[in-house]
Amino acid sequence: MSAFAAIGKSARRVEGREKVTGTATYVADVHPRGAACARLVLSPYAHARIKSVELSAALQVPGVIAAFSGKDIGGAEILAIDEVYFAGEAVAVVVGETEAAAEDGADAVQVDYEPLPVVSDPIAAMKPDSPLTRAAQGESHDDAGAHGAAVGGAGTGRPKPRNVNQMVEFQRGDLAKGFAEADVVLEDTYRVARVHQGYMETQGSVAERAPGGGFTVWTTTQAAFGARDETAKFLGIPAHEVNVIPTQVGGGFGGKFVLVEPLAAALARRVRRPVRVILDRTQDFLVSHPAPGAVIRMKMGAKKDGTLTALEAELVFDAGCAPGAPTGIAALLLGGTYRCPNLDIVGYEVLTHKVSPGAYRAPGAPQAYYALESHMSRLADQLGLDPIEFRLKNAAKEGDIRPDGRPWPRIGLIECLEAARAHPMWRDRKKLGADEGVGVAVGGWGGGTEPATGGCRVNPDGSLTVQVGSVDITGVNTTFALIAAEVFGLPVEQVQIATNDTDHAPYAGASGGSKTTYTVGAAVLAAAQEARSQVIEMAADRLEAAPSDLDIADGRVFVKGAPNRGVTIGELARLANRFGSRYKPLHGQGRAAVHTASPGFAVQLCQTKVDRGSGMPRITGYVAVQDVGRALNPAEVIGQIRGGAVQGIGRALFEAMEHDEGGQLANATLADYTMPTAADIPDIEVVLIEVPSELGPFGAKGVGEPPAVPGAAAVVNAVEAAVGVRVKNVPIKPEVILDALEEGGKR
Amino acid sequence: MAKEKTIRVKVNGSERRATVEVRRNLADFLREDLELTGTHLGCEHGVCGACTVLVDGEAVRSCLMLAVQAEGHEVTTVEGLTTPDGEPGPLQQAFWDNHGMQCGFCTPGMICATAALLRENPHPTAEQIRERLSGNLCRCTGYQDIIASVLAAAAEDK
Numbered sequence: 001m002s003a004f005a006a007i008g009k010s011a012r013r014v015e016g017r018e019k020v021t022g023t024a025t026y027v028a029d030v031h032p033r034g035a036a037c038a039r040l041v042l043s044p045y046a047h048a049r050i051k052s053v054e055l056s057a058a059l060q061v062p063g064v065i066a067a068f069s070g071k072d073i074g075g076a077e078i079l080a081i082d083e084v085y086f087a088g089e090a091v092a093v094v095v096g097e098t099e100a101a102a103e104d105g106a107d108a109v110q111v112d113y114e115p116l117p118v119v120s121d122p123i124a125a126m127k128p129d130s131p132l133t134r135a136a137q138g139e140s141h142d143d144a145g146a147h148g149a150a151v152g153g154a155g156t157g158r159p160k161p162r163n164v165n166q167m168v169e170f171q172r173g174d175l176a177k178g179f180a181e182a183d184v185v186l187e188d189t190y191r192v193a194r195v196h197q198g199y200m201e202t203q204g205s206v207a208e209r210a211p212g213g214g215f216t217v218w219t220t221t222q223a224a225f226g227a228r229d230e231t232a233k234f235l236g237i238p239a240h241e242v243n244v245i246p247t248q249v250g251g252g253f254g255g256k257f258v259l260v261e262p263l264a265a266a267l268a269r270r271v272r273r274p275v276r277v278i279l280d281r282t283q284d285f286l287v288s289h290p291a292p293g294a295v296i297r298m299k300m301g302a303k304k305d306g307t308l309t310a311l312e313a314e315l316v317f318d319a320g321c322a323p324g325a326p327t328g329i330a331a332l333l334l335g336g337t338y339r340c341p342n343l344d345i346v347g348y349e350v351l352t353h354k355v356s357p358g359a360y361r362a363p364g365a366p367q368a369y370y371a372l373e374s375h376m377s378r379l380a381d382q383l384g385l386d387p388i389e390f391r392l393k394n395a396a397k398e399g400d401i402r403p404d405g406r407p408w409p410r411i412g413l414i415e416c417l418e419a420a421r422a423h424p425m426w427r428d429r430k431k432l433g434a435d436e437g438v439g440v441a442v443g444g445w446g447g448g449t450e451p452a453t454g455g456c457r458v459n460p461d462g463s464l465t466v467q468v469g470s471v472d473i474t475g476v477n478t479t480f481a482l483i484a485a486e487v488f489g490l491p492v493e494q495v496q497i498a499t500n501d502t503d504h505a506p507y508a509g510a511s512g513g514s515k516t517t518y519t520v521g522a523a524v525l526a527a528a529q530e531a532r533s534q535v536i537e538m539a540a541d542r543l544e545a546a547p548s549d550l551d552i553a554d555g556r557v558f559v560k561g562a563p564n565r566g567v568t569i570g571e572l573a574r575l576a577n578r579f580g581s582r583y584k585p586l587h588g589q590g591r592a593a594v595h596t597a598s599p600g601f602a603v604q605l606c607q608t609k610v611d612r613g614s615g616m617p618r619i620t621g622y623v624a625v626q627d628v629g630r631a632l633n634p635a636e637v638i639g640q641i642r643g644g645a646v647q648g649i650g651r652a653l654f655e656a657m658e659h660d661e662g663g664q665l666a667n668a669t670l671a672d673y674t675m676p677t678a679a680d681i682p683d684i685e686v687v688l689i690e691v692p693s694e695l696g697p698f699g700a701k702g703v704g705e706p707p708a709v710p711g712a713a714a715v716v717n718a719v720e721a722a723v724g725v726r727v728k729n730v731p732i733k734p735e736v737i738l739d740a741l742e743e744g745g746k747r
Numbered sequence: 748m749a750k751e752k753t754i755r756v757k758v759n760g761s762e763r764r765a766t767v768e769v770r771r772n773l774a775d776f777l778r779e780d781l782e783l784t785g786t787h788l789g790c791e792h793g794v795c796g797a798c799t800v801l802v803d804g805e806a807v808r809s810c811l812m813l814a815v816q817a818e819g820h821e822v823t824t825v826e827g828l829t830t831p832d833g834e835p836g837p838l839q840q841a842f843w844d845n846h847g848m849q850c851g852f853c854t855p856g857m858i859c860a861t862a863a864l865l866r867e868n869p870h871p872t873a874e875q876i877r878e879r880l881s882g883n884l885c886r887c888t889g890y891q892d893i894i895a896s897v898l899a900a901a902a903e904d905k
């Protein structure tokens with residue numbers, strides 16, 4: 001492809017000015033005149049019958065305006081009515097003049113509960129004598145559609161254990177024969193903790209009645225249209241009567257779709273005032289939807305030469321109290337990354353008394369790859385093979401069949417592995433000192449799709465305004481500006497991005513699933529191309545030239561070979577925006593429904609030194625290799641990859657939502673839920689691989705999710721390389737390493 | 748009812764007088780009473796650093812300080828670090844130019860913490876920056892571009 005004017009050159013954030021000067025508006029900054037504040041009352045029990053909710057004391061608190069139980073507000077989706085299914089489920093809400101009044105009011109609400117039996121651990125929940133969770137019923141609203149992976153798989157008549165909502169099964173070949181052919185068979189079980197997205201801005205929404213009827217909702221969401229639809233549905237009004245104004249999103253990572261929007265609007269309706277529902281950190285930890293924990297049993301067989309012969313896996317995902325765990329996605333990735341003729345994978349989505357999980361950066365993939373990549377490195381060890389060579393020997397490529405029968409499109413897994421193999425960190429790993437080692441792990445993501453529209457208006461000053469309905473969470477607006485700038489050959493500063501509210505925006509799906517650039521970007525590209533054709537057509541008329549003889553550069557349309565004959569884009573727009581003009585306004589619209597995903601792969605190398613005193617691994621170096629198709633804005637792509645890698649490292653070293661047997665979350669503060677700080681993380685070298693997608697704009701693939709996938713396995717594989725201790729459960733407990741070292745787990 | 752007190756604080760160069768509840772923290776005072784919403788709240792617990800502001804030039808977590816404790820002191824928020832006409836100041840410019848933010852939620856706290864750091868140590872090493880900013884959480888960037896922004900700001904300021 002020829003050189004690009006704008007694409008591939010790092011551009012700083014279009015919205016950077018507001019973010020660095022403190023003028024960006026996040027949801028907690030929205031204060032409509034006369035706004036009241038709401039505070040949730042949360043259940044202390046993980047499972048209980050609500051006998052009564054007594055609000056009168058709360059209503060006596062000075063400054064309290066109103067208080068509602070679930071029954072009053074009507075809708076168990078936002079406030080429990082008869083029964084609570086997790087500790088932290090909201091049972092009532094108090095509205096006050098101030099945050100403090102609402103909080104005092106919430107403390108005064110008296111709820112009478114009858115505690116019921118609790119099961120918190122998914123393995124215990126599958127036992128025949130376990131307490132029953134919420135009846136395992138209803139179809140799963142797996143995020144697979146949004147995230148672009150299939151679920152399902154044919155049933156084989158395996159019994160469905162207690163509290164299992166959904167099972168997925170994938171089979172191929174003859175498992176017993178596969179294991180019989182193997183020279184080495186390895187079986188083990190891995191556990192991955194439930195973790196939180198950890199966005200720095202907690203969730204919240206502000207709602208008010210709109211003057212013309214309906215409601216206006218400001219919210220921190222990745223999915224403005226989704227939030228609109230859910231809010232309208234809850235209120236029982238048509239979708240067009242809700243206008244969602246997406247604010248800046250202080251981090252989402254999959255965690256911010258719809259949460260308190262319907263409640264905020266319902267309260268604004270009841271108290272006839274604007275209402276702010278801003279969660280504090282502890283409430284956010286308790287009521288939002290984190291990433292599920294998983295227990296994964298793996299059994300794999302391979303021949304001496306490294307050929308995989310059989311893969312058996314049993315995945316147990318802890319879905320909390322409602323369906324939605326990404327079991328199918330996990331099973332597909334786990335069984336599809338390496339070629340293996342004989343497969344048997346079963347996934348169980350188990351209900352327990354915890355909040356139901358939502359999406360978090362590549363839902364299901366970090367769990368699956370943690371188990372798979374731990375196992376792959378151990379198998380390589382037992383076979384006496386280099387871990388990267390072993391992976392390369394089996395790595396899937398275009399045309400290989402995934403567990404659900406679909407072939408892989410062109411993917412960059414092999415290119416990523418080769419780049420990791422060539423990296424000095426890998427080549428020189430044997431030269432490291434005592435207690436230091438390098439681990440490798442792969443991670444992948446199927447990539448999502450969703451239709452989208454975009455607009456591109458040509459302005460009288462010669463600039464472009466791109467209109468979208470998607471929310472910018474990690475720099476996509478800047479990428480859209482680059483795309484439009486590229487089409488027109490304009491500097492990126494000449495493009496403004498308008499993220500519109502749902503009353504005004506062209507439709508776009510959620511910003512999630514690593515698909516915003518891939519799909520909304522495609523719509524923006526089409527819109528800019530259409531606007532460009534309009535500009536050319538109008539210029540042809542003005543210059544009395546054939547459109548094919550015209551070109552655009554530096555904001556001017558001119559006749560090829562006669563650059564003096566030209567007209568600026570601004571002049572054309574002025575003419576088209578004039579009273580009595582015979583030209584139509586210059587405004588391109590683009591629509592896209594890319595429905596074939598472009599999967600992305602990442603390979604990460606972790607170098608770690610284990611401290612023999614504390615057992616704690618310290619990350620001393622890190623390399624993140626990723627196939628991004630094409631890096632439209634390299635600086636931001638690299639930044640997003642680093643951020644993802646650090647989330648993976650967080651899973652390895654620190655992060656776990658700790659529930660006790662009674663289902664209580666023990667660490668619902670940022671002091672107790674530890675996330676990586678600047679001092680825990682070394683510089684991360686990013687290696688970009690560009691295997692262009694045929695469908696993404698300029699070859700781009702989704703970038704956001706793959707880098708968050710390999711981290712946990714890369715770290716534990718590095719620990720084994722450093723001190724010979726195999727960690728099976730993440731986050732790593734340093735005591736586990738210490739004990740193993742004491743028991744002679746030396747090299 | 749909660750007790751109130753009248754305080755005088757210099758905020759971003761202007762003398763402010765206000766009557767506040769004694770239990771009101773500095774962050775809420777800045778955000779709600781003065782409408783300086785650039786100061787963000789990520790935990791209200793002293794852990795995340797998003798609420799960092801400068802009090803007499805020192806980095807302070809405004810969620811942990813009471814508004815009444817600021818009486819007689821000079822408070823600078825991220826809004827106070829712009830140029831006099833409201834354009835990004837040098838530190839802010841360095842964060843913008845060096846991709847030192849993604850979602851931007853941690854950014855005001857990072858910038859204020861950096862201002863305090865560079866005041867004490869105008870030319871820190873990357874390692875010193877990592878150590879000093881370890882009380883400011885960022886979930887998006889993996890920190891590296893933030894460190895680069897601080898280094899760039901320090902290099903500007905010869």
Ligand code: FES
Nearest residue numbers: 791794795796810
């Ligand atoms: S809000 Fe003050 S430290 Fe987190």
Ligand code: FES
Nearest residue numbers: 849850853885887
């Ligand atoms: S940029 Fe999002 S938390 Fe730092």
